């Protein structure tokens with residue numbers, strides 16, 4: 001096979017006559033490409049020496065998030081065949097998403113992290129192009145973002161990356177006291193709602209009283225589908241979702257929903273504009289379309305039926321584990337974020353003589369490979385990121401591994 005890199009290098013290095021030869025070589029390369037097989041004929045991961053696995057863990061970036069439905073990959077494939085103006089595409093898709101989600105405006109972002117960064121950048125700079133160029137240098141500006149202590153997680157770096165300074169508070173009283181001329185935004189982490197004293201409505205009310213824009217991180221907060229509407233309706237100015245978690249869109253995409261003026265300001269930082277902090281957070285047409293279609297599919301799906309499927313799958317795996325003496329299971333649903341039927345398996349190590357780490361290693365390294373979560377004493381399983389049917393394989397393997405340790 002002709003080495004494409006070498007070929008391109010030789011073309012750029014050659015003068016006119018040489019480049020003519022190069023072009024001929026390139027078309028030869030094209031015909032070679034045809035003979036090496038289409039995507040459908042090639043097992044790329046195998047070719048690369050990578051093992052694929054059953055995802056019994058959940059939506060993890062390290063595990064490449066989620067699988068996209070065919071309608072979504074078709075939209076991505078369609079997008080790759082034509083040129084359009086990037087800003088026009090984002091404008092139109094933003095309007096369409098806003099209509100679907102009954103909010104003022106929307107834009108497709110590079111994940112929820114990207115949504116947070118450009119939203120924060122937009123709030124910091126407004127519509128001032130001079131300020132846009134200056135990020136992350138925000139010295140002397142209103143650059144503080146208020147966060148409840150219980151909501152402080154690593155992802156808040158999306159805010160500080162663009163030049164915001166975090167101010168931590170505990171109570172509503174502290175929150176009001178922390179608001180001053182330097183306050184730019186207030187940030188709420190839905191996943192940690194229970195770890196903060198101030199809940200949604202009160203948070204929004206305090207911010208509104210002082211005219212401070214609010215952002216809620218809802219990255220992993222579908223299901224339930226109602227969350228796509230709930231927080232814009234409640235009065236949060238900006239809401240961020242991951243595209244490649246429950247929505248099953250591109251893993252590198254996300255949604256920023258909310259007030260038009262803030263989303264317009266956020267867009268000042270995104271490609272095609274180059275002298276911006278968000279230039280590296282590019283979302284191209286393929287992902288924009290993929291995200292739109294993933295959202296449409298998500299809104300149209302039978303959520304009750306899907307929930308019942310997950311419950312049945314979890315119950316099947318649970319029963320299979322319970323058939324081994326000494327094993328206990330617990331079925332639970334996280335209240336906020338990753339709100340899906342989930343299973344914890346633990347056992348009496350006097351009866352089942354294997355550690356949780358070792359059992360998880362055997363699941364991971366067996367055939368097929370199965371990824372789970374857990375800690376020193378438990379295996380954690382969800383089924384929402386699996387392909388239906390795989391729950392039977394997981395149930396069988398869990399049983400086999402635990403049984404063989406008795």
Ligand SMILES: *Cc1c(COP(=O)(O)O)cnc(C)c1O
Pocket residue numbers: 061110111112113114155189191217219220241242243244251253254
């Ligand atoms: C996943 C996640 C993010 C990051 O979202 P991406 O879409 O991966 O950029 C941010 N916040 C929370 C709470 C998350 O769970």
